[in-house]
Amino acid sequence: MKGDEALRRVATALADARAIVVLTGAGMSAASGVPTFRGAGGLWRTFRAEDLATPAAFARDPALVWEWYDWRRQQIAACAPNAGHEVLARWSAARDAMRVITQNVDGLHERAGTRHVRRLHGSIWRLRCVRGCPAGGSREELEVPLAPLPPRCECGAVLRPDVVWFGESLDPAVLDAAVHDAQRADVFLTVGTSSQVYPAAGLVPLAHAAGALVVEINPEPAASADAVDVRLTMGADQALVALDDLLRQNHAR
Known part of the structure; x- marks a missing residue:
């Protein structure tokens, strides 16, 4: 046809x-x-998306993972x-x-x-508490860049991007x-x-x-x-x- x-x-x-x-x-x-964050050309520094978008990576170094997500958020914010x-x-x-x-x-x-x-x-603009506490819930945060990193919940725990990671x-x-x-x-x-x-x-x-x-x-x-x-x-x-x-x-x- x-x-x-x-x-x-x-x-x-x-x-x-x-x-x-x-x-x-x-x-x-x-x-x-919107940049391609996976596959060929999808490297950030020396990391692939598959190296960072995992629960294990976040548990190991939440500041590094959040630095990458904050960079992504800034890239997307500049798009229409x-x-x-x-x-x-x-x-x-x-x-x-x-x-x-x-x-x-x-x-x-x-x-x-x-x-x-x-x-x-999920959404890169939403954040949620890693403890799942009522205070953190799931909230939208449009501010770019975020500071400080990693962001914190009212309960003191780290907030994570409200997205589905590899293995989830x-x-x-x-x-x-x-x-x-x-x-x-x-x-x-x-x-x-x-x-x-x-x-x-x-x-x-x-x-x-x-x-x-x-x-x-x-x-x-x-x-x-x-x-x-x-x-x-x-x-x-x-x-x-x-x-x-x-x-x-x-x-x-």
């Missing part, structure tokens, strides 16, 4: 859909200039939601049954005004909600994700098995061909803007 034909097919399905679910990954924020984020925000405002499930922790969906965001891996499980309530979303979707868009990280990657075949039209938006094919109905080999912002334009044209007729 050629690019224009594929775009028209997806736009028609979106126009007819009651429930739209969008799964986003790092490629969603690429046009915003891109045109793709803005499209999803508009769709979410117009459709009560739309959900965005994100693997990103950057908060750009929320900054764009997107409603009903499921944050599978996703919040069961958030995962259950995402599974429910995938199973009820009429159209399921997977946008800018490698579809290699589970359990998020498992949502794609789940949605397909439940009868959704599954659309992959990614510069390179990622998800299993058996679980994808339409592939749009485009950047996230480019594809979403093109789909939004077609929806607007169809609505104007």
Whole structure:
């Protein structure tokens, strides 16, 4: 299926859909200039993300881990939601049954005004007490840079980023909600994700098995061909803007 034909097919399905679910990954924020913190070029000093984003690393040297997260927070704070984020925000405002499930922790969906965001891996802007005390709870902290490092809870314990680290499980309530979303979707868009990280990657075949039209938006094919109905080999912002334009044209007729 050629690019224009594929775009028209997806736009028609979106126009007819009651429930739209969008799964986003790092490629969603690429046009915003959010740095890649993993993989090739993902080194900070001499450390990889996999060396720092673990409970063991935090227990060993919380100040070092927080220095890295504070640097990341400053990098992200300098970025802005891109045109793709803005499209999803508009769709979410117009459709009560739309959900965005994100693997990103950057908060750009929320900054764009997107409603009903499921944050599978938490938020880099939220902090929580390592003791889980009521005083610390889980609170949003937008200040950059943070000082002093590591930040402390009212109870005196160290606060940690409220994100899911390597070796940790996703919040069961958030995962259950995402599974429910995938199973009820009429159209399921997977946008800018490698579809290699589970359990998020498992949502794609789940949605397909439940009868959704599954659309992959990614510069390179990622998800299993058996679980994808339409592939749009485009950047996230480019594809979403093109789909939004077609929806607007169809609505104007």
